[in-house]
Each structure stands twice: as C-alpha cells, then as structure tokens.
Amino acid sequence: MRENSQARALGILDTVKDPEVPVLSVVELGVVRRVEVSGTEVTVTITPTYSGCPALHAMEQDIESALLAGGFERVILKTEYAPAWTTDWMSEPAREKLRAYGIAPPGHVAIDQLIPLGATVRTVSCPFCGSANTTLESEFGPTSCKSLHICHACRQPFEHFKAF
Amino acid sequence: MSQDSGSRIEGRGTALPEYLLRLGDDRLVLGHRLSEWCGHGPVLEEDIATANIALDLLGQATMFLRMAGQIEGQGRDEDALAYWRDENQFRNASIAELPRGDFGFTILRQFLFSAWAFHHLGTLATSANAELGAVAAKALKETRYHVRHSSEWVLRLGDGTAESHRRAQAALDELWPWTGELFWQDEVDAELRTAGVVPDLEPLRAPWEAMVGDVLARATLTLPAGPMRMSGGRRGRHTEHLGHMLAEMQIVARSHPGAKW
Numbered sequence: 001m002r003e004n005s006q007a008r009a010l011g012i013l014d015t016v017k018d019p020e021v022p023v024l025s026v027v028e029l030g031v032v033r034r035v036e037v038s039g040t041e042v043t044v045t046i047t048p049t050y051s052g053c054p055a056l057h058a059m060e061q062d063i064e065s066a067l068l069a070g071g072f073e074r075v076i077l078k079t080e081y082a083p084a085w086t087t088d089w090m091s092e093p094a095r096e097k098l099r100a101y102g103i104a105p106p107g108h109v110a111i112d113q114l115i116p117l118g119a120t121v122r123t124v125s126c127p128f129c130g131s132a133n134t135t136l137e138s139e140f141g142p143t144s145c146k147s148l149h150i151c152h153a154c155r156q157p158f159e160h161f162k163a164f
Numbered sequence: 165m166s167q168d169s170g171s172r173i174e175g176r177g178t179a180l181p182e183y184l185l186r187l188g189d190d191r192l193v194l195g196h197r198l199s200e201w202c203g204h205g206p207v208l209e210e211d212i213a214t215a216n217i218a219l220d221l222l223g224q225a226t227m228f229l230r231m232a233g234q235i236e237g238q239g240r241d242e243d244a245l246a247y248w249r250d251e252n253q254f255r256n257a258s259i260a261e262l263p264r265g266d267f268g269f270t271i272l273r274q275f276l277f278s279a280w281a282f283h284h285l286g287t288l289a290t291s292a293n294a295e296l297g298a299v300a301a302k303a304l305k306e307t308r309y310h311v312r313h314s315s316e317w318v319l320r321l322g323d324g325t326a327e328s329h330r331r332a333q334a335a336l337d338e339l340w341p342w343t344g345e346l347f348w349q350d351e352v353d354a355e356l357r358t359a360g361v362v363p364d365l366e367p368l369r370a371p372w373e374a375m376v377g378d379v380l381a382r383a384t385l386t387l388p389a390g391p392m393r394m395s396g397g398r399r400g401r402h403t404e405h406l407g408h409m410l411a412e413m414q415i416v417a418r419s420h421p422g423a424k425w
Contacts, residue, residue, distance in 0.1 A: 051306060052223025081227070082298035084305060138209035139313050140216035144306075148209070164305055 005037040012070040013044070016062045019055050020143050021161075023101045026059050030089030033080055040073040047085045050144045050164075087164050099127045104149065104160040124160045126151035134158075179355040180293070181236040182255065183362060185245070186398055188228030189256035192246055193406070194277060195221035196413050197264050206267050213313060217274070220306040227299045247417035251400075251407045258397040259342035261406040268321050268331040272339050275314035279375050280346045281307050283368045292360035315379045322383025329384065336380070337388045344392025350399075 013032055014025045026032050026046070034045040044063055048056050064075045087106035095105035104124045123132050131153035139162075141148040146159040198218035205211025229242040240248075259277060264270050285307055288300035321332040347365045356362040380387060395403055417423075 048223075048302075050220060050223060051227060051303060052219035052221070054219070080298075081295065081302055084298065084302045086305075138213060139309065140209075140213040142212070144216045144219055162309075 005042075006035060008070065009035050009037055009042050009044075009067060009072070012066050013063065016059065016066050019058050019062075020145075021098070021101070021103065023097045024094055026063060028091065028094040028097075030085060031056075031059060032063075037072075040071075041076065042067055042072045042074070043076040043078060045078045045080050047080050047083075049085050053144065055143075085164075087161065098161060102127050102158060103146065104158060106161045106163040109163045124149055126154060126156070127158055128156050129154040177235075179352045180296075180361065181232045182352050183356055184228050184232035184235070184296075186255040186257075188225045188232060188242075188245070189254050190260050190277075190281075191221040191225035191228065193254070193256040193409070194260040194273075195219075195225060196409060197260065197262075198270070198274075200264050201270065210267070214270070217310055217313070220310070224299075224303045224306070227303070231295065231299065243417070247414045251402055251410055253400055254397075254402065254406060254410070255400065256397055256402075256406075257342070257345045257348075258393075258395040258403050258406075259339065259345065261397075261402060261409060262339075262342070263405055265335065265338075266331055268328065269335040269338070271314055271317045271321060272332060272335040274310065275318050275379070276339055276343055276376065277346075278307055278310040278314055279379075280343070280368075280372055282311050283372050283375075284363070284365070287363035287368065291362065296361065318379055318385075319383045322380070322385040332383065333385055336385055340388040341390060341393040345394050345397055348394060348398060 010027065013027050013035065016026045018024050018026065018029050018031075021029075029049070031046050031049060032044060033047050034043075036043045036045075044067070046056075046060070046063075060077055064077065067075045086109055088109050090106065098105040104127045124134055124136075125132050126134055126149075129151060131151055133152045134149050135152065137148040137150050137157065139147050141159050145162060145164065147162050148157060149160055150157050195218045198214050198221065201211065201214045202218075203211065205214055225246070226242050229245045233240040233242060233245055259273065262269075262273065265273075282304070285300045285304040289297050289304055291297040291300065318332065321328040323329070324332075347369050349365050353362060353365065357364055377387060395401055
C-alpha cells in the first residue's frame with residue numbers, strides 16, 4: 001500500500017514541470033530529492049537550484065496543489081541545501097528533452113575550479129541544426145540558469161542550460 | 165560587543181546571528197545596488213547579466229538572513245530583517261552600499277567583492293556548522309560566474325579605450341580603500357573561529373590580492389597606494405549613502421505593513 005502511494009506521489013510529481021523549462025519535471029530537474037508517504041500525508045524534500053531562482057516558489061506551490069489534487073490530504077515541503085543542486089544530476093533522457101525543446105543541454109561540471117579568464121568557452125552545439133559554429137552572446141540569459149548563444153549556421157539564437 | 169538600541173540581539177549566543185547578518189546584508193545591499201541598473205544597462209546583455217547577478221545575491225541574502233532570524237529566535241524572518249531594520253542595524257561592509265556610479269564603477273566593485281566572496285565562501289563551505297557550510301557551498305557556485313563575468317569586463321574596460329581605462333582607473337582608485345573592511349575582524353569572528361564555524365579572514369588576504377592583482381595588471385590598471393577606509397559597517401556605522409538607499413528599498417513594505425500578495 002505504501003509503495004503504491006509513494007509511486008503515485010512520484011507519478012504526480014512527474015507532471016509538475018519547471019515553469020521556465022516546461023519539458024522537464026521537478027523530478028527530472030533533480031529538485032525533488034525525496035518523497036515520503038505516511039497515510040494521506042506526503043513529505044517532499046526539495047533542493048533549490050540557483051539561490052535566487054524565482055521559479056522555485058512557483059514549483060513549490062505547484063507541487064503542493066498537484067499532490068492535494070491527487071488525493072493526498074496533507075503536503076509537507078522540506079528544503080535541503082546539501083548536497084548542493086548540480087546539473088550533473090540531470091539524466092541523459094532529460095538532456096535530450098532539453099535539446100528537442102530548443103535548449104542546448106549542460107555539459108559536465110568542472111570540479112571546484114574558477115572558470116579561467118579568457119579561456120575558450122566549451123563549444124555549444126546548436127540544438128536546432130546541430131552545428132558547432134556558434135558563439136556565446138551572453139553568460140546570463142532570461143533566467144540565471146541559462147546563457148545566450150547564436151548559431152552562425154542556421155542564424156538562430158538559442159539558450160544553453162549552464163553547467164552548474 | 166557594542167550595544168545598538170534597535171538590533172535586539174543581546175545576551176548569549178549572539179555571535180552566529182550577528183555574523184549571518186553581515187553575510188546577508190553584504191548581499192542584500194549589493195544586490196539592491198545592482199538592481200538599480202535594471203532598464204539602464206549600457207547594452208541589453210549587460211542589463212540582463214546585472215539583474216541575474218543581483219538575483220543570485222538576493223537569493224543568497226535570503227538564505228543567510230533566514231538562518232540569522234531562525235537562530236536569533238525572536239520571530240524575525242528574512243523579510244522582517246530586510247525591511248524593518250534601520251540603518252545602524254545593518255551589518256554590510258560599506259563597499260556594498262556605495263552608489264552604483266558608472267558601469268566601470270559597478271564592474272570594478274563587483275570584481276573586488278566577488279573575488280573576496282570566492283575566497284571567503286570557499287573556506288566557509290567547510291564550516292563546523294553544517295547548514296552554514298551548505299549555504300556557503302551553494303553561494304560559491306554562483307560566485308564563480310560572478311567572478312568570471314566581472315573580471316572579463318575589467319579586462320575589456322582597463323585594456324580598452326582611453327576613456328574606458330580612465331573610468332576604470334578612477335573607479336579602482338575610489339574603491340580600493342574600501343576593500344580593507346572586507347578583512348576586518350572583531351570578537352564575533354574570534355568566537356566563531358574558535359568553534360570552527362567561520363574562517364580567519366587574514367590568510368585570505370594574500371590569495372585575494374594575488375587574484376585581483378593579476379587581473380588588474382592584465383587590464384593595465386594600477387593598484388592604488390594609501391590607507392584603507394574603515395567606516396565600521398560591520399558594527400552598524402555606515403556612510404551617508406545607506407540611509408537613502410534603505411529609504412527607497414524599504415518604503416513600500418513600510419507603507420503597507422503586513423501586506424501580502
């Protein structure tokens with residue numbers, strides 16, 4: 001019974017999408033760390049992405065309303081800061097979904113190093129045409145987690161989910 | 165520790181909330197100064213970048229201030245601390261509250277502060293207080309991007325046109341004396357150092373100077389000489405600028421106490 005409830009809760013959480021990246025659920029994003037069910041009460045432990053991410057509040061509200069609509073009577077949200085959220089938690093299928101949506105997925109994080117000055121930025125391939133002939137336009141985009149690039153092959157600008 | 169009438173932090177166990185206010189206030193005040201660029205950036209990408217960095221800092225301030233309020237245990241959350249304290253209760257280093265100036269001033273200030281934060285958070289991440297360490301580790305990740313962004317611009321401005329070099333050097337000359345306060349320590353630091361909760365700031369000075377010196381040299385900028393300015397920001401003694409900034413920052417919340425949306 002409990003396993004079914006846990007699976008059901010996870011299934012519901014899979015329908016809660018990141019409002020800025022609506023192809024990824026809060027589970028695929030790695031924001032949901034743990035789900036514990038006790039009767040009709042469910043506790044969801046989340047780890048925030050960027051410190052100031054304004055979408056987190058929306059995600060918390062969506063998580064709560066989705067679980068309540070799904071039949072749970074009480075939803076408790078807990079926040080854990082450690083281990084710190086990293087894009088390394090994003091699965092291969094999740095990265096593919098990003099690419100299909102038109103966002104270049106993150107590379108893997110270089111551990112603990114300061115990003116070197118003037119170093120060549122890892123070439124990001126265009127998610128639309130696949131070309132590596134792209135340039136970084138801005139380290140910061142419409143959201144903190146994404147940078148802006150331009151593809152010289154197909155002439156489209158695109159976003160890149162930064163390795164973090 | 166000196167009493168100031170309104171802070172209501174008194175008695176035993178006040179060192180950690182006090183330290184957390186310092187970390188939170190640095191970021192709250194600096195984040196607000198950066199947000200003043202919103203809609204006024206020199207180019208669109210920089211407008212966006214500055215707003216994103218401000219958002220990171222405000223998020224970090226939220227975490228530090230929330231922790232301060234929880235440990236203080238007097239029912240103050242991060243919003244109460246941000247909007248209802250007066251100027252003499254703020255604990256930021258004064259470098260954060262200086263008016264934003266021109267783009268060069270903002271970039272140089274961001275670079276000097278972020279480079280300091282990079283070293284500080286790097287050691288704070290190993291704090292004996294696990295929660296503080298976790299928050300510091302998280303803030304450190306964002307700070308790497310802040311250092312990169314600001315240092316690249318320092319290079320462009322310093323090693324740029326005659327005008328950009330002149331403005332960057334003027335900014336550096338004005339900002340440099342304020343960096344001393346970032347390494348200032350008192351009995352709050354001493355108590356928390358003994359407990360392994362916070363690092364000694366003094367050993368961070370050399371690597372920070374090396375990092376900063378390297379970038380400035382490549383930017384063809386000259387390190388100023390002369391004494392450091394210590395206004396006493398860590399004790400609530402600020403420049404004339406903070407009061408005006410807080411008036412703008414706090415007016416809406418104070419005009420509608422308890423408002424929610």
